[in-house]
Amino acid sequence: MNSPPESPTSPLAVLRDDVRALHAYAVQPAAGLVKLDVMENPFPLPAALQAELGQRLGAVALNRYPAERTEGLRTALARHARLPAGGALMLGNGSDELISLLTQAIAKPGACVMSPLPSFVMYAMSAQLLGVRFVGVPCRADDFQLDREAMLAAIAAEKPALLWLAYPNNPTGTLWDTATLDALVDAMAPHGLVVMDEAYQPFAANDSLHRLRQPHVLVMRTMSKFGLAGVRIGYLMGDAALVAEVEKLRPPFNVSVLNTEAALFALEHEAEYARQAAQIRAQRERLFTALQALPGVTPFPSQANMVLARFPDAAATFALLKAKGILVKNVSAMHPMLTNCLRLTVGTPDETSQLIQALT
Numbered sequence: 001m002n003s004p005p006e007s008p009t010s011p012l013a014v015l016r017d018d019v020r021a022l023h024a025y026a027v028q029p030a031a032g033l034v035k036l037d038v039m040e041n042p043f044p045l046p047a048a049l050q051a052e053l054g055q056r057l058g059a060v061a062l063n064r065y066p067a068e069r070t071e072g073l074r075t076a077l078a079r080h081a082r083l084p085a086g087g088a089l090m091l092g093n094g095s096d097e098l099i100s101l102l103t104q105a106i107a108k109p110g111a112c113v114m115s116p117l118p119s120f121v122m123y124a125m126s127a128q129l130l131g132v133r134f135v136g137v138p139c140r141a142d143d144f145q146l147d148r149e150a151m152l153a154a155i156a157a158e159k160p161a162l163l164w165l166a167y168p169n170n171p172t173g174t175l176w177d178t179a180t181l182d183a184l185v186d187a188m189a190p191h192g193l194v195v196m197d198e199a200y201q202p203f204a205a206n207d208s209l210h211r212l213r214q215p216h217v218l219v220m221r222t223m224s225k226f227g228l229a230g231v232r233i234g235y236l237m238g239d240a241a242l243v244a245e246v247e248k249l250r251p252p253f254n255v256s257v258l259n260t261e262a263a264l265f266a267l268e269h270e271a272e273y274a275r276q277a278a279q280i281r282a283q284r285e286r287l288f289t290a291l292q293a294l295p296g297v298t299p300f301p302s303q304a305n306m307v308l309a310r311f312p313d314a315a316a317t318f319a320l321l322k323a324k325g326i327l328v329k330n331v332s333a334m335h336p337m338l339t340n341c342l343r344l345t346v347g348t349p350d351e352t353s354q355l356i357q358a359l360t
């Protein structure tokens with residue numbers, strides 16, 4: 001932590017010390033590089049659809065606050081996700097915003113939130129910003145699966161208000177073992193919430209919608225990995241009474257009319273996005289097999305649009321790929337268990353060929 005130079009007359013002096021000690025979320029510069037670092041869908045919208053979307057966005061009433069169209073998007077997403085009857089859905093400006101709102105919602109004095117580690121960094125970050133204690137429970141080192149006994153013991157000891165389970169997990173791509181999940185979800189009932197964060201659901205063989213039968217479970221998804229990372233739409237589904245409480249924290253008009261229209265348009269063309277997801281899943285398997293064949297490289301099974309792999313020297317491989325025009329993410333410093341690991345986002349067939357060739 002850097003302690004900033006302090007002058008009592010500086011306007012910065014009124015800011016929270018913990019905020020000033022934070023590092024801003026870093027986005028790696030990617031101009032001119034094959035971008036395989038942040039799990040974006042690599043496929044652009046086909047030209048005909050781009051033109052059609054342009055017309056639609058041009059006709060949006062930018063002079064008005066978001067209103068009925070946002071309600072239309074909630075309905076369209078509920079249908080798309082097959083939200084069970086009796087459930088409710090709320091919208092966030094990306095699921096990052098929902099993570100922050102849920103953390104605010106449970107931020108009673110003494111409350112804690114929990115997640116396995118390594119996992120998505122925003123769970124701990126949101127907790128830190130809101131003064132909520134974060135408890136991370138290390139995964140099993142050999143396969144990045146949940147450590148069932150350690151998780152159950154931590155739940156019993158800490159009684160977390162909220163358990164974050166990214167399913168599949170980021171940055172490992174792991175789909176948690178079902179029996180372990182059943183046990184954790186039961187252990188959290190009835191007073192703790194479980195959020196199944198399904199950001200990578202379009203690429204996974206399993207989902208958690210059936211868990212919404214239990215009122216302490218919420219399912220969160222996003223349109224980012226589906227193909228609209230730039231549009232910023234996340235959504236939270238769960239018991240109507242619970243979702244209605246979290247809704248109270250949502251800033252009014254948090255989703256713009258342009259985001260709403262672009263998301264509605266994408267849902268009208270969901271078959272196109274389903275085709276893209278199928279291609280990404282096929283490329284993931286191709287990349288995984290190629291990584292397995294590389295001497296000294298260990299890829300971990302993934303159900304997301306990324307593959308985590310351990311290299312003999314991740315920093316050197318990262319630099320080599322960058323020199324060849326390919327940007328990936330070196331996650332080595334994120335957690336001791338990730339030493340020498342790179343997270344490779346799955347690209348188009350051509351990008352996958354380039355990546356495999358560069359690594360070979």
Ligand SMILES: Cc1ncc(COP(=O)(O)O)c(C=O)c1O
Binds near residue numbers: 093197199221223234
């Ligand atoms: C597990 C997980 N949840 C949520 C998010 C945030 O997604 P969004 O773009 O909707 O804010 C990410 C982004 O990488 C993620 O990996």
